[in-house]
Amino acid sequence: xxxxxxxxxxxxxxxxxxxxxxxxxxxxxxxxxxxxxxxxxxxxxxxxxxxxxxxxxxxxxxxxxxxxxxxxxxxxxxxxxxxxxxxxxxxxxxxxxxxxxxxxxxxxxxxxxxxxxxxxxxxxxxxxxxxxxxxxxxxxxxxxxxxxxxxxxxxxxxxxxxxxxxxxxxxxxxxxxxxxxxxxxxxxxxxxxxxxxxxxxxxxxxxxxxxxxxxxxxxxxxxxxxxxxxxxxxxxxxxxxxxxxxxxxxxxxxxxxxxxxxxxxxxxxxxxxxxxxxxxxxxxxxxxxxxxx
Amino acid sequence: xxxxxxxxxxxxxxxxxxxxxxxxxxxxxxxxxxxxxxxxxxxxxxxxxxxxxxxxxxxxxxxxxxxxxxxxxxxxxxxxxxxxxxxxxxxxxxxxxxxxxxxxxxxxxxxxxxxxxxxxxxxxxxxxxxxxxxxxxxxxxxxxxxxxxxxxxxxxxxxxxxxxxxxxxxxxxxxxxxxxxxxxxxxxxxxxxxxxxxxxxxxxxxxxxxxxxxxxxxxxxxxxxxxxxxxxxxxxxxxxxxxxxxxxxxxxxxxxxxxxxxxxxxxxxxxxxxxxxxxxxxxxxxxxxxxxx
Numbered sequence: 251x252x253x254x255x256x257x258x259x260x261x262x263x264x265x266x267x268x269x270x271x272x273x274x275x276x277x278x279x280x281x282x283x284x285x286x287x288x289x290x291x292x293x294x295x296x297x298x299x300x301x302x303x304x305x306x307x308x309x310x311x312x313x314x315x316x317x318x319x320x321x322x323x324x325x326x327x328x329x330x331x332x333x334x335x336x337x338x339x340x341x342x343x344x345x346x347x348x349x350x351x352x353x354x355x356x357x358x359x360x361x362x363x364x365x366x367x368x369x370x371x372x373x374x375x376x377x378x379x380x381x382x383x384x385x386x387x388x389x390x391x392x393x394x395x396x397x398x399x400x401x402x403x404x405x406x407x408x409x410x411x412x413x414x415x416x417x418x419x420x421x422x423x424x425x426x427x428x429x430x431x432x433x434x435x436x437x438x439x440x441x442x443x444x445x446x447x448x449x450x451x452x453x454x455x456x457x458x459x460x461x462x463x464x465x466x467x468x469x470x471x472x473x474x475x476x477x478x479x480x481x482x483x484x485x486x487x488x489x490x491x492x493x494x495x496x497x498x499x500x501x502x503x504x505x506x507x508x509x510x511x512x513x514x515x516x517x518x519x520x521x522x523x524x525x526x527x528x529x530x531x532x533x534x535x536x537x538x539x540x541x542x543x
Numbered sequence: 544x545x546x547x548x549x550x551x552x553x554x555x556x557x558x559x560x561x562x563x564x565x566x567x568x569x570x571x572x573x574x575x576x577x578x579x580x581x582x583x584x585x586x587x588x589x590x591x592x593x594x595x596x597x598x599x600x601x602x603x604x605x606x607x608x609x610x611x612x613x614x615x616x617x618x619x620x621x622x623x624x625x626x627x628x629x630x631x632x633x634x635x636x637x638x639x640x641x642x643x644x645x646x647x648x649x650x651x652x653x654x655x656x657x658x659x660x661x662x663x664x665x666x667x668x669x670x671x672x673x674x675x676x677x678x679x680x681x682x683x684x685x686x687x688x689x690x691x692x693x694x695x696x697x698x699x700x701x702x703x704x705x706x707x708x709x710x711x712x713x714x715x716x717x718x719x720x721x722x723x724x725x726x727x728x729x730x731x732x733x734x735x736x737x738x739x740x741x742x743x744x745x746x747x748x749x750x751x752x753x754x755x756x757x758x759x760x761x762x763x764x765x766x767x768x769x770x771x772x773x774x775x776x777x778x779x780x781x782x783x784x785x786x787x788x789x790x791x792x793x794x795x796x797x798x799x800x801x802x803x804x805x806x807x808x809x810x811x812x813x814x815x816x817x818x819x820x821x822x823x824x825x826x827x828x829x830x831x832x833x834x835x836x
């Protein structure tokens with residue numbers, strides 16, 4: 251069993267990005283600039299955004315954090331989005347989700363100029379991904395593809411089961427795994443809350459990508475000997491032994507599943523760090539105007 | 544075994560559309576107007592476009608056909624697309640594919656105003672479909688969903704195998720079958736040329752949607768007793784007994800597969816007529832500005 255070390259891979263990629271940024275700057279180019287809008291004080295969002303700011307530093311990016319209290323109006327937020335769209339110094343930006351209930355997340359996402367949409371959530375980027383055109387790929391699926399690539403995990407012709415059909419993980423993940431590419435070319439099955447034969451599908455899978463948000467959902471009896479298991483789950487579970495009072499729990503019952511796997515990602519330290527580094531990769535692409543002018 | 548009669552269903556839908564159009568016109572509204580651009584004299588394209596013009600008549604739409612010889616330049620074609628984008632009388636339009644090799648199909652598709660893209664090929668419509676937002680859905684997948692709906696075929700929790708991963712059938716079909724909707728909520732597997740266990744996946748499927756473009760590819764041994772089989776294939780096969788010199792052949796070996804099925808579509812007369820009627824439905828939506836302003 252090989253433990254996929256997302257922390258090490260992401261550190262490596264951040265170094266690669268930082269080296270490229272220094273080359274760009276040395277050649278007189280512009281330092282990539284990522285802006286993030288954070289609304290309110292949700293604990294998870296605070297952590298994600300602070301990790302993104304730290305990752306920007308590690309990559310040599312300029313970063314800006316724009317904060318609003320939870321009572322910001324939709325109109326104020328949309329005005330800021332428009333300001334960032336117009337700001338030539340900002341190469342890419344994100345609006346950290348979730349947003350307070352009085353603000354339409356979809357409206358905000360669609361207001362972002364798709365050329366600066368480094369989260370890859372705008373319909374144009376989602377559509378271009380589905381069609382197979384260059385675009386900003388949603389961070390978590392992109393990070394998983396990068397792990398499969400760096401660990402030379404064969405995917406062509408393999409049966410890949412994706413658990414979950416969310417817009418930001420399950421669906422784009424399925425699209426990437428079935429596309430004509432390496433990694434890719436897999437036979438992809440998407441299972442979700444309505445699936446009757448979810449267990450059987452998993453038992454037959456060469457690769458399981460669990461993004462269903464249920465702690466310890468994937469158990470040993472669901473996994474074939476030698477399977478590759480990628481765990482996207484990051485549910486906060488109360489844990490008195492931790493300073494924070496909680497721990498992150500994956501969708502996979504790691505202790506019993508790991509011994510059966512050829513490769514498996516831990517939680518934390520697997521997919522999580524790759525998600526942030528994928529955002530950094532998109533920001534570098536944005537800074538270089540590599541996808542859109 | 545129930546034979547799914549796409550011809551009858553499409554005739555019914557055309558009547559429904561025509562009735563609605565007459566109501567709109569009687570109330571002082573605008574008659575929907577579909578324009579089509581046809582380049583060259585490809586036999587299949589000539590037939591499709593002429594069928595589309597006929598369907599427009601049946602629905603009470605205004606239709607325009609703009610023809611170019613195969614040596615039209617990309618710039619000329621793009622100029623016409625822009626003209627149609629600006630023409631307030633044209634509610635929706637299509638550029639019949641395939642185009643001659645010297646013209647970029649993707650460039651032409653992206654030049655179409657997504658609000659008039661009734662083929663649903665523009666990245667914005669593809670992306671909105673993936674996200675689950677209102678959009679113009681690609682005609683063939685939309686027609687299949689309509690058949691499943693009108694025949695009350697249960698899809699929730701069922702195993703649906705889609706053969707083929709094309710941008711216009713396989714991928715959007717998979718998206719629709721897995722979405723939270725009725726029809727939908729299926730466990731969806733997409734198989735393609737690289738799939739190793741394609742046969743086994745089919746044998747376990749409650750619903751098979753064959754869009755692989757290989758005549759008679761799906762044989763009786765691949766189909767479970769009681770399965771629903773939807774045949775998207777329309778390969779032209781030489782046939783001396785036909786006036787045209789060819790017949791349309793589906794992806795399914797109909798004679799041996801049909802007896803095992805609960806429902807099956809014939810070729811011709813199954814999915815084909817539904818594809819055109821889906822384009823009519825999108826044109827009606829465009830005329831009513833039901834999706835975009």
